[in-house]
Amino acid sequence: MTLRRFILALSLSLLLPGVGSVMAEGDSTYKLASGDIIRISVFGEPDLSFDEIRLNDAGTFSYPFLGDVRAGGKTAAEIERTLTERLKGNYLVDPRVSVSILKYREFFISGEVKTPGGYAFQPGLTLRRAIALAGGLTERASTSRITIIRDQDPQRRPEQATLDTQILPGDTINIDQGFF
Structure with a gap:
């Protein structure tokens, strides 16, 4: 690694202290669901490796x-273990599976919001950044009347949110009008 790259990496880690840990933590505990796209690699087995697999409904x-x-409902590591166990013995001697x-x-x-829709x-996404992706708030928007329905919640109950609330994949956000 060159000195320039080292300094750049060090600078970024000081400026953005939580980014690396959020990504690593998100990948290790994140539960897969319909619509996620994964990559499966089996070392030495190109016929069992796939660049893109979308989970169905x-x-x-x-x-x-x-x-x-x-x-659905499993982490990438759990899928790795499942595939390794099921391929071992009948199909491969010592499968080395990677799922990302x-x-x-x-x-x-x-x-x-100015441009409602799916994004x-x-x-590491927060509600504040999600609003920015949607083009920002309209002039009638309320910053205190915001609800989120979590995809993980089987009862689909709306919960109050602030601009610093973490957004998860599959969440549905609604921003109400403010009273003037």
């Missing part, structure tokens, strides 16, 4: 020899 994907693999998340499912924002999730 049921949170599963089809895999050679194994059929449908349930990925290429693209998270979208989050959705509606109400008093690509990024690790």
